[in-house]
Amino acid sequence: MKGQKIIGSVLATLILGWGIVASPLSHAADQTVRVGIMSGEDEDVWRVVAANAAKHGLLVKTTTFNDYTQPNAALSQHDLDANSFQHKPYLDAQIAARGYRIIPVGYTYVQPIGLYSRKVKSVADLPTGATIGVPNDPSNEGRSLLLLQAQGLITLRPDVGLLPTVRDIANNPKNIHIKELDAGIVGRAIGDLDAAVINTDWAIKAGIKIPQERIAQEKVAGNPYRNFIAVNENDQKAPWVHALVESYQEPNVAAEILRVYHGATLPAWNESPK
DSSP, X not given: OOHHHHHHHXXXXXXXXXXXXXXXXXXXXXXXXXXXXXXXXXXXHHHHHHHHHHTTTEEEEEEEESSSSHHHHHHHTTXXXXXXXXXXXXXXXXXXXXXXXXXXXXXXXXXXXXXXXXXXXXXXXXXTTOEEEEEOSHHHHHXXXXXXXXXXXXXXXTTOTTOOOGGGEEEOTXXXXXXXXXXXXXXXXXXXXXXXXXXXXXXXXXXXXXXXXEEEEOOSTTOSOEEEEEEEGGGTTOHHHHHHHHHHSSHHHHXXXXXXXXXXXXXXXSSXXX
């Protein structure tokens, strides 16, 4: 769907999180809130969020990161008040590994992960013995393997949930070789691979042509990988949290998401995270 059509559709049906529709923002007392985000397109999105928040006494200061591991560590250490970069399976894996007491407080957008190639034009064209790169963190590797299964390239063991690993591959009829790489590297390595599963933000950073070089994409409907704003558990009821979420969940932010990501990322805040 072209950007203008997506914008029209999204903005026509936009519903603010927490079940609030077209309500004024909760007025937070003048306060600085430090938010960790990924560098790149999200910086443009958060400039719009910050402008919304400033009208209600909230000064948003963003800190940018270049990998997925740092924002939760900084939040847990209270070097940040909030972050906005991750989905629930990733946070769940981080909590299991590191014991973070971090919770989601408001959805932001969904970035359907894609399979990209510069060597073939379709999944069917992938040769026997093809090498496919995937991100090596648990949640995104699992997400990648589920996408490859959905495309009929592999079969995973039953009941693997959202975090399968290569050890869970039960059937591999084309003898696909899975190459595990850092999420920030897999896109830049696409020229050395037959294909690669790449997160949308990293695909853009790596100069991948979306959608021209995308040969498959996970479904949007019922997608469990919606991103959100997260805070430390003790802050979840602070007035600034609700104000920050509402400042994000505005039509002008939705429009900016669609603009900077060229329609490859979609606003997704029609309900509160659970």
